[in-house]
Amino acid sequence: MKEKVSAQEWNKKGIALTALGEYEKALDFYDKAVEADPQFASAWHNRGIALSKLGRYEEALDAFIRVTGINPADASAWFNKGDILSKLKRYKEALDFYDTALELNPRHFASWYGKAMALKELKRYGDSLPAFNKAVALRPNDAAACHNRGAALTMLRRYDEALEAFTVAVKLDPKDAAAWYNKGVILDRMGKPKDADKAFAEAIRINPRFVRPKK
Numbered sequence: 001m002k003e004k005v006s007a008q009e010w011n012k013k014g015i016a017l018t019a020l021g022e023y024e025k026a027l028d029f030y031d032k033a034v035e036a037d038p039q040f041a042s043a044w045h046n047r048g049i050a051l052s053k054l055g056r057y058e059e060a061l062d063a064f065i066r067v068t069g070i071n072p073a074d075a076s077a078w079f080n081k082g083d084i085l086s087k088l089k090r091y092k093e094a095l096d097f098y099d100t101a102l103e104l105n106p107r108h109f110a111s112w113y114g115k116a117m118a119l120k121e122l123k124r125y126g127d128s129l130p131a132f133n134k135a136v137a138l139r140p141n142d143a144a145a146c147h148n149r150g151a152a153l154t155m156l157r158r159y160d161e162a163l164e165a166f167t168v169a170v171k172l173d174p175k176d177a178a179a180w181y182n183k184g185v186i187l188d189r190m191g192k193p194k195d196a197d198k199a200f201a202e203a204i205r206i207n208p209r210f211v212r213p214k215k
Helices: 007-019 023-036 041-053 057-070 075-087 091-104 109-121 125-138 143-155 159-172 177-189 193-206
Strands: none
Touching: 007 023, 007 041, 023 041, 041 057, 041 075, 057 075, 075 091, 075 109, 091 109, 109 125, 109 143, 125 143, 143 159, 143 177, 159 177, 177 193
């Protein structure tokens, strides 16, 4: 008689395939895992990740809803629900899930950053800044968080702070052409054309698709 494969074993096989980027194949194993144990939250979570990687966002959202139904205290699952809604450009709805994640884990970097980015997309720059500040405080070496914090500060016309944010961003990730370009924009607005030219030149060197703005 063939030995029955456990939900945990199916899940492990799925994880191995996910690590290799074989998301479609991984889904087959996650499906078998949740079929064997419908209350197996980790398998639902991993299934949601694989579906998200495949761009099947509505299905991924359903998977993460299953996770929070099984384990309402899972901050990462609430974050992932928000992340999926952000990918679907449903930013207002996403904010509720980011906030729930942060109630459960106030030090959850991804939720602070996700919340900040959703508010930025909604053009609520003043509201986004405290969330960016929290994200950067938790991970000061995260170049993307520093860069996007600079973008929010730019929209608020707080140019000195924006310049500092972009300077940190390019120090953390010297190959970020957009951060160099945005640094150039700020320097231009601050009346420092020579410094701006250097920043624009670096952006164009990294990515020739960037063009210096006309004076």
